[in-house]
Amino acid sequence: MRLLPALFLCLPALAGAAEHRVVIDAMRFSPQVVQVKPGDTIVWENRDMFVHNVTAAATGASSGDLAPGKSWRYVVRGGTSFDYLCTLHPVMKGRVDVAGPRRRRAPAH
Ligand SMILES: [Cu+2]
Numbered sequence: 001m002r003l004l005p006a007l008f009l010c011l012p013a014l015a016g017a018a019e020h021r022v023v024i025d026a027m028r029f030s031p032q033v034v035q036v037k038p039g040d041t042i043v044w045e046n047r048d049m050f051v052h053n054v055t056a057a058a059t060g061a062s063s064g065d066l067a068p069g070k071s072w073r074y075v076v077r078g079g080t081s082f083d084y085l086c087t088l089h090p091v092m093k094g095r096v097d098v099a100g101p102r103r104r105r106a107p108a109h
Pocket of ligand 1: 051052053086087088089092
């Protein structure tokens with residue numbers, strides 16, 4: 001019976017909401033581009049000596065100001081990639097690259 005092994009192979013994918021870490025230090029986001037899937041969590045961690053924030057105009061998501069040592073968790077809900085920046089230092093930019101759901105070509109009728 002081949003159904004069972006196939007089921008087990010699928011399990012990691014089902015359980016796999018990942019957590020990604022973006023470090024804020026030396027006036028930059030690192031990594032600058034974080035690659036995620038819908039349902040994943042991103043944690044921005046301010047290790048710099050300055051206050052920073054994470055603000056995405058496109059989604060309206062904002063961390064508010066993060067004092068040094070603070071972090072902000074964000075769960076990726078939508079399937080759309082977006083850019084963000086620190087509004088206190090607009091040269092600090094980053095991007096959340098969301099992998100879309102695997103699409104199947106609609107069967108031809
Ligand atoms: Cu900043």
